[in-house]
Amino acid sequence: MTKVLITDPIDQKGIDILSQVAQVDQKIGISNSELASIIHDYDALMIRSGTQVTGDIINSSKKLRIIGRAGVGVDNVDVKAATQKGVLVVNSPGGNTIAAAEHTIAMMLALSRNIPIANSSTFLGKWERKKFVGNELFKKKLGVVGLGKIGTHVAKVANALEMDVYGYDPFVSSERAQQLQVRLSELKTLFEESDYVTLHLPRTSETENLVNMKVLKSMKKNAKLINCARGGIIDEEALAEALNNSLIGGAAIDVFAKEPLDSNSPLLKVDKNLILTPHLGASTREAQENVAVDVAEQIRDVLLGLSARTAVNIPGLSPDIMDSLKPHLQLAETMGLLISQLSGGQIQKLEVRLQGEFVQHPSQPLIIASLKGLLSKALGDRINYVNASLEAESRGISVVESKDEARPEFASGSLQLTTFGDNGEHSVAGSIFADGELRIISIDQYPVNVSPSRFMLITRHRDMPGIIGKLGSLLGDHNVNIASMQVGRKIVRGEAVMVLSIDDPIPTNLLESILEVEGITSSDPVTL
Numbered sequence: 001m002t003k004v005l006i007t008d009p010i011d012q013k014g015i016d017i018l019s020q021v022a023q024v025d026q027k028i029g030i031s032n033s034e035l036a037s038i039i040h041d042y043d044a045l046m047i048r049s050g051t052q053v054t055g056d057i058i059n060s061s062k063k064l065r066i067i068g069r070a071g072v073g074v075d076n077v078d079v080k081a082a083t084q085k086g087v088l089v090v091n092s093p094g095g096n097t098i099a100a101a102e103h104t105i106a107m108m109l110a111l112s113r114n115i116p117i118a119n120s121s122t123f124l125g126k127w128e129r130k131k132f133v134g135n136e137l138f139k140k141k142l143g144v145v146g147l148g149k150i151g152t153h154v155a156k157v158a159n160a161l162e163m164d165v166y167g168y169d170p171f172v173s174s175e176r177a178q179q180l181q182v183r184l185s186e187l188k189t190l191f192e193e194s195d196y197v198t199l200h201l202p203r204t205s206e207t208e209n210l211v212n213m214k215v216l217k218s219m220k221k222n223a224k225l226i227n228c229a230r231g232g233i234i235d236e237e238a239l240a241e242a243l244n245n246s247l248i249g250g251a252a253i254d255v256f257a258k259e260p261l262d263s264n265s266p267l268l269k270v271d272k273n274l275i276l277t278p279h280l281g282a283s284t285r286e287a288q289e290n291v292a293v294d295v296a297e298q299i300r301d302v303l304l305g306l307s308a309r310t311a312v313n314i315p316g317l318s319p320d321i322m323d324s325l326k327p328h329l330q331l332a333e334t335m336g337l338l339i340s341q342l343s344g345g346q347i348q349k350l351e352v353r354l355q356g357e358f359v360q361h362p363s364q365p366l367i368i369a370s371l372k373g374l375l376s377k378a379l380g381d382r383i384n385y386v387n388a389s390l391e392a393e394s395r396g397i398s399v400v401e402s403k404d405e406a407r408p409e410f411a412s413g414s415l416q417l418t419t420f421g422d423n424g425e426h427s428v429a430g431s432i433f434a435d436g437e438l439r440i441i442s443i444d445q446y447p448v449n450v451s452p453s454r455f456m457l458i459t460r461h462r463d464m465p466g467i468i469g470k471l472g473s474l475l476g477d478h479n480v481n482i483a484s485m486q487v488g489r490k491i492v493r494g495e496a497v498m499v500l501s502i503d504d505p506i507p508t509n510l511l512e513s514i515l516e517v518e519g520i521t522s523s524d525p526v527t528l
């Protein structure tokens with residue numbers, strides 16, 4: 001029975017989708033050690049930001065295929081460990097954009113008009129109208145750090161509020177900024193000159209403590225800082241100090257370096273102009289339904305053997321590409337598997353050459369499929385599209401890609417894999433014929449034309465009379481049935497390659513006898 005584990009609160013619509021294909025267990029708030037002790041039983045794990053999916057948890061899994069993060073940030077998942085283990089990680093990149101952007105705007109307005117503190121005061125029976133005079137957003141300078149999906153929507157709403165919107169994002173072009181009506185600015189200037197600064201970037205080693213004491217000191221005395229992105233981007237000690245000493249005008253923070261917020265946090269000791277919310281950016285009914293459905297559909301699809309829409313750890317393999325490249329991926333994987341058996345020994349380099357029509361396709365998926373095939377004899381079902389590149393890299397296999405648009409020998413073009421390793425250089429080329437059939441069109445540069453079959457035997461020999469007959473009799477004596485035979489040679493009576501498709505695997509003692517036949521120099525059984 002396929003089993004899915006949910007460890008954070010997920011909208012019922014997502015649970016209903018998963019229940020169609022699996023047994024769904026909900027263990028909300030489970031500890032890390034408990035999770036590590038039960039994860040071996042599950043095919044899929046669905047979380048929000050409350051669960052830390054550590055390397056230990058991932059490595060304790062036995063049949064886990066997918067981790068679904070119902071939200072954007074995957075910083076609570078050890079994606080590298082998941083990739084190494086071949087576990088797919090998916091998220092919902094757009095499901096909570098509006099919710100997070102609206103929470104940011106709400107924070108800006110609440111901060112500007114003292115709403116939380118005025119509310120508490122009024123409930124205490126006070127009527128402090130003078131004390132809570134605020135300021136307008138109209139015509140104020142807003143600095144948006146990170147112009148992705150959320151930053152962009154914040155900019156759009158801020159423009160509607162007639163704020164002057166500035167932005168910093170190293171990956172956004174000036175044309176795009178112009179479309180968004182955002183003036184690009186240097187980060188330093190943005191902090192120095194903005195009345196409001198809002199953060200909408202991921203937490204990475206580069207962005208950690210991006211907002212530190214030096215930056216806070218550079219801001220205007222009445223500037224306000226909003227963080228609805230990720231904890232750890234702001235140095236919380238420094239922020240508390242800056243607020244306590246009125247170095248800035250206020251802050252509104254939704255996300256923290258450690259969540260739930262530690263009771264010792266210096267932020268809890270700040271008594272002015274600070275609004276804290278418990279990571280509520282995505283907490284709207286609409287967003288929770290969006291992300292739950294988005295991620296549950298992807299988990300369901302992957303459990304049914306289909307591909308995921310937004311996988312975090314298989315770049316370049318969207319479902320559209322997977323569908324349109326199906327035969328090409330199958331060819332690349334088959335050729336990778338074939339060449340690994342032809343090469344034997346350690347491989348140091350794989351060259352992937354696309355020719356003719358193949359050049360039109362993205363090469364990355366074909367490389368991943370070739371690597372999957374290449375490593376699958378060694379790693380069995382531990383290798384998949386998720387971890388193929390990483391496994392190759394960790395084995396010291398470098399990949400070189402080349403493209404050749406010249407008129408191909410075969411109308412549909414070809415893919416050629418060449419390995420360089422302990423046993424020298426080997427190559428296999430393949431193509432896809434009009435009927436969609438996969439063909440191997442050369443082996444070690446000898447032209448052949450064979451359909452890959454489950455069992456094959458590839459021999460190298462001197463082209464001379466009698467060899468084919470002797471090999472045929474030897475196989476017959478061992479009850480190995482030959483389905484087809486092809487000889488590829490470059491010159492008459494020179495070196496040649498023989499490719500046999502056989503119905504049964506070759507017994508080991510038969511291989512030794514084959515190598516005793518005069519003229520045969522190598523004999524490689526292949527199982528595809």
Ligand SMILES: NC(=O)C1=CN([C@@H]2O[C@H](COP(=O)(O)OP(=O)(O)OC[C@H]3O[C@@H](n4cnc5c(N)ncnc54)[C@H](O)[C@@H]3O)[C@@H](O)[C@H]2O)C=CC1
Nearest residue numbers: 073100146147148149150169171200201202228229281282
């Ligand atoms: N508080 C909450 O509940 C929620 C928080 N988030 C968080 O909000 C953040 C933004 O989310 P999205 O807009 O959906 O992501 P996104 O991926 O669409 O945008 C992130 C942007 O940050 C930019 N960026 C990366 N490094 C940068 C740097 N050093 N300086 C400036 N910009 C940089 C990227 O180029 C990108 O444009 C993420 O950290 C996400 O986890 C998202 C949803 C809800």
Ligand SMILES: O=C(O)CCC(=O)C(=O)O
Nearest residue numbers: 048049070071072073282
């Ligand atoms: O799951 C949540 O509520 C948090 C959402 C979030 O932080 C994200 O999507 O990155």
